[in-house]
Amino acid sequence: MTQIKICGITDVETADLCRRLGADFIGLVFADSARQITPERAMLITHHLLNQPRRPKLVGVFVNAPAYEVNRIAEYCRLDRVQLSGDEDEDYCRRMARPVVRALGVSHEATAEEIEARLTAGPQQIHLVDARVSGRYGGSGERFDWELLAYLNPALPVMVAGGLNPENVGTLISRYRPWGVDVSSGVESHGHKDPAKIMAFIRAVREADSGLRGVNNAAR
Numbered sequence: 001m002t003q004i005k006i007c008g009i010t011d012v013e014t015a016d017l018c019r020r021l022g023a024d025f026i027g028l029v030f031a032d033s034a035r036q037i038t039p040e041r042a043m044l045i046t047h048h049l050l051n052q053p054r055r056p057k058l059v060g061v062f063v064n065a066p067a068y069e070v071n072r073i074a075e076y077c078r079l080d081r082v083q084l085s086g087d088e089d090e091d092y093c094r095r096m097a098r099p100v101v102r103a104l105g106v107s108h109e110a111t112a113e114e115i116e117a118r119l120t121a122g123p124q125q126i127h128l129v130d131a132r133v134s135g136r137y138g139g140s141g142e143r144f145d146w147e148l149l150a151y152l153n154p155a156l157p158v159m160v161a162g163g164l165n166p167e168n169v170g171t172l173i174s175r176y177r178p179w180g181v182d183v184s185s186g187v188e189s190h191g192h193k194d195p196a197k198i199m200a201f202i203r204a205v206r207e208a209d210s211g212l213r214g215v216n217n218a219a220r
């Protein structure tokens with residue numbers, strides 16, 4: 001099944017909705033963003049989710065923060081992973097006390113060879129491929145050229161982000177079969193997470209997954 005991450009959650013109600021709908025990860029943005037959350041508020045979400053039977057993994061999103069600060073927040077908020085969406089290098093990634101989701105911004109000029117070389121460098125366990133938008137480190141709502149995904153090693157756990165929404169995520173999955181998908185602005189209305197859009201996004205992913213199962217079974 002495609003792994004689902006819903007990013008930019010700022011309240012317990014929406015976190016719990018994601019849990020009930022079966023999201024695999026939720027993202028809490030500690031970096032400068034319209035979706036920024038304080039560690040104290042993030043703790044309310046952690047406390048709630050830790051008492052639930054099945055919960056999404058908590059991913060803290062950081063951009064060029066001091067490494068000790070990321071590790072301190074990860075410990076305090078009991079994060080499962082840290083997502084590094086800035087210019088952090090391999091040495092920085094190795095100093096993380098939690099497993100790393102490394103975000104890689106893909107520009108219009110990028111080639112599949114360049115992307116793969118950057119994906120395989122460093123200790124990160126999950127590779128997040130997002131559109132590069134000047135002056136932004138994420139949450140832009142922009143897509144990159146998905147065709148590049150066709151040339152990446154299928155054994156790499158690649159999570160695709162950037163401009164996904166309930167309407168286009170099914171096409172992405174059925175054409176390129178990424179390990180995971182990550183969405184933020186595509187499940188918002190008027191700058192806030194929209195429960196109906198989150199529901200539609202997760203439904204679209206699961207429908208695409210069941211379409212793939214049908215294809216795989218027919219091929220046997």
Ligand SMILES: O=C(O)c1ccccc1N[C@@H]1O[C@H](COP(=O)(O)O)[C@@H](O)[C@H]1O
Nearest residue numbers: 007033137138139141161162163184185
């Ligand atoms: O969501 C943010 O505000 C954000 C801020 C800084 C770094 C990363 C951020 N989010 C990441 O952006 C992409 C997807 O964004 P969108 O769906 O195109 O709006 C995803 O990786 C988020 O984790």
